[in-house]
Amino acid sequence: MANAASGMAVNDECKLKFLELKAKRNYRFIVFKIENQEVVLEKLGGPEETYEDFSASLPADECRYAVFDFDFTTDENCQKSKIFFIAWSPDISKVRHKMVYASTKDRFKRELDGIQVELQATDPSEMSFDIVKSRAL
Template identity: 75%
Template sequence: MANAASGMAVHDDCKLKFLELKTKRAFRFIVFKIEEKQIIVEKLGEPAESYEDFCTHLPADECRYAVYDFDFLTKESVPKSRIFFIAWCPDTSKVRSKMIYASSKDRFKRELDGIQIELQATDPTEMGLDVFKSRAN
């Protein structure tokens, strides 16, 4: 189904892979990109991959969407996890790309049932591990 705001369709694989991340913890992260008027899965991160591995898959000058399964310990040392949705939109990306990603984001996010926290980032410091930790609690 196309996104009314931007005309963007969401490939079925996006929802299927997100469901596997959410229910089976099959992936640490998923990077999505817009290609030929639809949102597709670009990269699946294995469960053992780190936050640093995840960051290497976000291009320095192109927009992307991503979900990241963040594990952490509460103040009581209880292990928990939160699923973050990241709208990656670097300042150096093209204006048209920024507009397309911005207009498609909310609808796409609604397709991924189970997102707990949203981050918008234009550079790596806006989505550092410290930001994840402070938003997760």
């Protein structure tokens, strides 16, 4: 169903793959893009892939949405996991693309039930591994 404000639909596969990431943990990350007025799946990262693999899969000059399943160990030595929603909007991407992604983000995020941390980044340094780790704790 398209959002009245942005006219954007969300492909069902986006929600299905997110549920698999959340429940079965068959993916480490998922990258989404907007194509023909619809949010669609662009890349699935397998459970063996790293945060570096994820970062490398985001284009340097185009906006994307992504979710990343971040595993970490607490100070009490407990294994935990948090699902991050990352709104990637590089400074050098086209203004129109940035506006479309910004206006669609909240609605798309609501479709993905189970997001625990949101991060917005315009530059790789804003979503470095250290920042992600500090936001997870």
